[in-house]
Amino acid sequence: MAPSTIATPRTPEPDTQPTTSGPRALVARLHNPGLYAGASLGAVSTCLSGDPLLLTAAGTAAAGGWSALGMHPGPWRWLPGQGEPWQWLCHRSSHSYRRKAARMRRRLHRQTFGSPADTGLFVIGVCDGWRTHEARPALVRTVTADAHRARCALLRKAWQDALPDWGDAWWRRYTPAEMALRTSPLMVLPATGFVGLPWWGDLLAVSAGAGWGARMWRRPAAPDVKETGPEGAGWYLARWAEWIACERGPLPSSKLVSLHVDDEQLTAVIVSTTARSALSVQQDTVSIAFKVPPRAVNIYRPDDMPADRAKLTVRLRALSAGELDEDDLAAVWDTYNPYAGSTLYDAQQTEHGRRFRLLMPRNGASVAEVQARPIAQALDLEGDNAVARLHLRVIDARRIEVSEMTTNPLQDGVPLNLDDLTMDEQGYITVGRDIYGNPAMWRLLKFDPKRRGLSGNPSASSVHSFGSGTTGAGKTSLEEDLQVAQRKNGFISWLADGKGGAGYASWINDLDWLVKSSYGAMLMGQAANAVSEYRYAEQMKLQWLDEEGYTENGRSFFVANEPFKPMTVTWDEFNEMVLKDPKAPHVKPLLRSVSSVGRLSRAAGLSARIWVQIPNLDSIGSDASANAVRDMLQSGNIALFRTARKDVDIMSLGSRTPEFRLSPLPERFPNGSETGGLFYLADGKAQYTVSRAAFHSNPARMARQFPLHSISQQEADAACKAGPAGLAYLRREEYRHLDAADEEAFLSELLAKEGERSGKNRAVFDTKPAPAAADVDDDDLDELVPPSRSELVWHAVDGGARRNKQIADATALTRPNVANATARLERLGKLTKKQQEWHTAEPLAPQSVSA
Known part of the structure; x- marks a missing residue:
């Protein structure tokens, strides 16, 4: 990496005026409107008198002082277009350094010392030895240069500490108003009439006005930084070290690697060496450091890049603000295109903002690489939360639709409609609306008409579900919508509340089985396994119809209400049940029972639904049962609510990991309302769409309109025969209103008594030889x-x-x-x-x- 030295700013080349003398040169100089304007203003000074002259003198003196601050170099240089505030300090230091170097060279040339042998003198002392040192000129230059750099760095740091946010819009050209301010000292000339100068004084004032007007007319506007072409790689590295990677910069000790600069673009990789993410660098900061417009800078992180790195691209050949139509999105995209070869088309205004489409090239960036952040940076969208307003939807392999929604259509909420909760012929229900106004679909059953029951109803398999979100994100709202839908469509609902019953207190009497303790959640999973095994045994005895209408014996699939009802078991706050005490006796049986439900119960009409806090399936453990649970949940419905972490796009969802990067959901909408119920809904492929769950203040009351369904007595008896979990289900009314601690104590005592009763009068024959004493695992x-x-x-x-x-x-x-x-x-x-x-x-x- 190049050393962090002060880059000498480029000064515009002086105007190339004809240097020939003669009549033609004099006539060419007379073609200057500023000369005549200045001369006229100087001549007017002789015509003013009295109060008009006094007022003119006072006003023009203030205007002249205003303009002088911007015209003369110095630390007060504050007008837009003047350059960095510390540039004058470096410039003055550079002049001082050059003068010192010139004096040093002249002295070195005058002092021609030979060796002591040539002069016949015996040299004694350090001073004489230093003057005859062979490397003296190089050493002097090195020490002087180091002192110059240290002094400039000290001055620059002092100025940056005083005004850290200086320099907005420094790259633009001067406006007519600013040019008027620059020429306002001409207005001071009428004050000469107030003084009462003699004829030669008036002639001098006219000459001064003419000269000043001619100079200001020829003075060019603020030069465009990129007119002189891109700088070298070392210059960009030095600017990055000075503005970004400095001690008080936005990303201290960061580095630029893989830097490549050509005539059109700069590409590099930002490497963060601290705990800060590489994406913490702001677009405006880099634009000021590299002297380019903000929209020419793009900072993003590809999916295969770790969090401590980010991709940086800078367009070095860009149109100036006056030459570019800001409202023409296609022209802006072509100029500051972050994806080479892509095209923006079909831009149009919508009810909620703007919408356009991107056509990606056949060879190059694909739709999977498109992110909202580079789009917002390239189009220079206004607002601090511009990325959250962009919503991307993939149309096909090369086209992607981008919607900029200045007003979010979901911020007013989605009311719960009972008609939307009726399951259609494909097993879907509507649980809300997505960001595009389409219904948010949730699948309860997957039907297959090729195999049917004797009544003609198609076969069905249950669909597992997975959801994540922090406290208050709206998981309970979606779960309550699903509970109402299940009750309306004839489902049996079991629920294990990891919050100790506080999450579903209003549903205590409106669910077939509700447990509030982790111990009860384990028994619920074991009972669900027993029910599914009984259903499989009974379905093997039933007949069914194939696609051509032939009757077959031995049904291996589920048909709703023939003879069993579909059933869903929900574990809320599942990671809390597993991670609160990983060594608790209920953890491994719980994981085994849930994994068995996921692997073996779909064809029995029994589905599992799991809610966790962290958007990462690794949070449920890493043993064989937990791996089976992860595989199970990747094939069904997935809902991702707002989380406290920002790494939503790198969650461990296996085959259902989002193909397109997801932006973190905000805590509030633009109007200030909370985003409860806002979530990403998987569409069954690799795309996740922002949706909002329907809300009702009392969904349990709406569910009471429909009958409460329970498993049959035969299923309950089979569960009791399979283990003590069935007994916990049969006696659920006895602990339905107890809290989590009392419920766990009741169930523990119940199972202990059942174990003592079943152990009486029972002979146990141990047919397995006892293991060796060395292999005994005794706690x-x-x-x-x-x-x-x-x-x-x-x-x-x-x-x-x-x-x-x-x-x-x-x-x-x-x-x-x-x-x-x-x-x-x-x-x-x-x-x-x-x-x-x-x-x-x-x-x-x-x-x-x-x-």
């Missing part, structure tokens, strides 16, 4: 031989802890011990680090670690 031995730090850390990561702080909280170890253990496990290949988060890579063998 009582942990006090005698405690687990090592590495084992504690590995099991904490396996339980869902991802950062060192979370691991330290889960293991009660200090942060240095956790850091050493994770580093050791990474060297052994037991842990791997992804996006600053730890994940288990291989199972941990006890003999593989000892620390």
Whole structure:
């Protein structure tokens, strides 16, 4: 990287005037309107007298002082178009340095010292030795240059600390008003009449006015920075170090790598060496540093680039503001195009703003690379939250539609309509509206008319669902809409509330089964498995009709209401049930039961729906059951609400990871209202659309209009035979109104009594040989031989802890011990680090670690 030196600003070339003398040259100089205007104004000074002369003198003196501040160089140079405020300081220092260097060279040439042997003198002392030093000129120049750089850096830093936000719109040309200010000292000339000068004084005033007017008329406007062509790579590196990577800059200690500059464009990669994201650099900051218009700068991060890096592109050959129609989006896009070869077309005004389409090139950037941030930067959209106003929708492989919505159509909310909750022939219901005014569809069942029941109804398979969002984002609103829809369409609804019942307090009497404890959530999953197994056993005895109408025996698919009703089991705050105490006895049975529901219950008409806080499926654990849950949830409905984290676009959704980058959802709409219920809804492919869930103040009351459905007595009996979870379902009315702690105590006591009763008068025959004593895994031995730090850390990561702080909280170890253990496990290949988060890579063998 080039050293951070002060780049000497380029000064415009002086006007090339004819230097020949003679009559033709004199006549050419007379073709100057400023000369006649200045001479006329000077002549008017002899005609004024009295009060008009006094008022003219006072007004023109103020105007002259106003213009003098912008005309003369100095630290007061503040008018737009004058350049950087510290440029004069550097310029004066450069003059001083050049004068010192010239004096030094002259003295060095005059002082022709020979060697002591040539002169016959015996040289004694440091001074004489220094004067005869061979490298003296180079050393003097180096020391002087270092002093010059240090002095200029000190002055520049002092000025930047005084006015850090100076320099808005410095690149534009002078306006007619500014030119009038520059020539306003001519207005001082009438004051000469107030003084009462003799005839030669009046003649001198006329000559001064003519000369000043001619000079101002020939003075060019502020030069366009890019008229002289792009600077070298070293200049841009130095400017980046001075303006961006400095100690108090927007991204300290950052670097520019892979820098490439040509006549049209600069491309580079921003590397952040601190905790700040590379995207924290603002567009205006880079435009000021590189002396280009803001829309010529594009800063974005491709999907395959980590958070500490970002792509920077700068258009160096751009039209000036006067030559470009700001309202013509196609012309602006062609000038500041961030995607080479793309075309903007079909721009039109809509009810909520503007809309246009982008045609991507056949060879080059694809629609998957298009992001809202570069588009907003290239079009120079106004407002701090311009990116949030852009909504992208892919039309085909080369076309993408961009909608700029100055007023969000979803900010007024979406009322809940019962007619929208009626399931159509494809199994969809409408749970709200998307940003384009289309219905937001949610699928409850997937029908297949090729296989039917004896009544003629098509076969159906249930659809799993997954959603994430922080507290207050609106997950409960969508879940309540789904509960109303399920009750209206004849579904059986079971729900496990991870908030201890506070999330669905109004639904206590309006659901077939509602549990409020993690222990109850485990039993609910086990009971759902028992119900699905019973349904499979019964469906094997039924007949069905194929596509051609033939009757077949042994049905392997689900048909609604023949004889069972569709069923949905919901686990809200699922990650809290798993991560609150990863070593709790209910965690592994809960994960196993949920994974079994996901893998085996779709053809039995039973679906699972999971809500979590963090938009990352890794938060539910990393064992085999958790992996099965992740695979299950990638094939159904996905809703992503607002989260506290900004990395929504890198969530771990496997095959359903968004193909197009998602912008974080805001906390408030432009009108100030909250964005509760706003979420990204997956359309079944790789595109996610901003939608808003329908809202009603009392959805439980609306659900009471429809009958409450429960599993049949045969299903409940089968669940009881399969395990104690069925008994917890049958006695649900006894603990329906208890809180989470009392419910867990009731269920624990119930299962303990059931275990004692079922164990009486039962002979147990152990047909499996006893394992060797060395292989016995006895928890009582942990006090005698405690687990090592590495084992504690590995099991904490396996339980869902991802950062060192979370691991330290889960293991009660200090942060240095956790850091050493994770580093050791990474060297052994037991842990791997992804996006600053730890994940288990291989199972941990006890003999593989000892620390």
